[in-house]
Amino acid sequence: MPRGNYTIQRSCEECGKIFTPPTLMSKYCCPTCSKRAYKKRQIAKEKEAIRQALVRRIPSNKGYLTVKESVLIYGISKDVLYRMIRQGLIPSYNFGQRLTRLSRQYMDEHFKTKAGSRKRKKEALSFEPKDCYTIGEIAKKFHINDSSVFKHIRRHSIPTWKSHSTLTLLATQ
Structure with a gap:
């Protein structure tokens, strides 16, 4: 560079x-x-690869989960889960020492799976001239060459739109 x-x-x-x-x-x-x-x-x-391997080994049709399995699938800390069980916020069944089970259906309804497994929707960007910057404006503001701005646009896949065949507008979020 x-x-x-x-x-x-x-x-x-x-x-x-x-x-x-x-x-x-x-x-x-x-x-x-x-x-x-x-x-x-x-x-x-x-660590993430190990976590993913452990999550894949848990059958998806399993009706009740252990606390450890819930931690892996939902990304909630063990302490938080036990605290919520004690407060009665999560229905659980305790069949003895280290045999606490949580309903998978309830957990799926109330908790999202760990981040990374679901993709976010991209926001629709506005390409109105009042919501955008031109290449020249960015170059002046940061005291860099136009070519540097174009390199960053390509490198970071920044959405652009050409207006009047010469003016390129960059969408702001």
């Missing part, structure tokens, strides 16, 4: 230290923070 002729201050996503990024895409202040963040992402990815 080429270095720009701008000076902006950014906060490191790992340690929170303020730094001047060498490129527009820089997120971390030093290689150490970058490596730490990479390691955290890899560990999180492995």
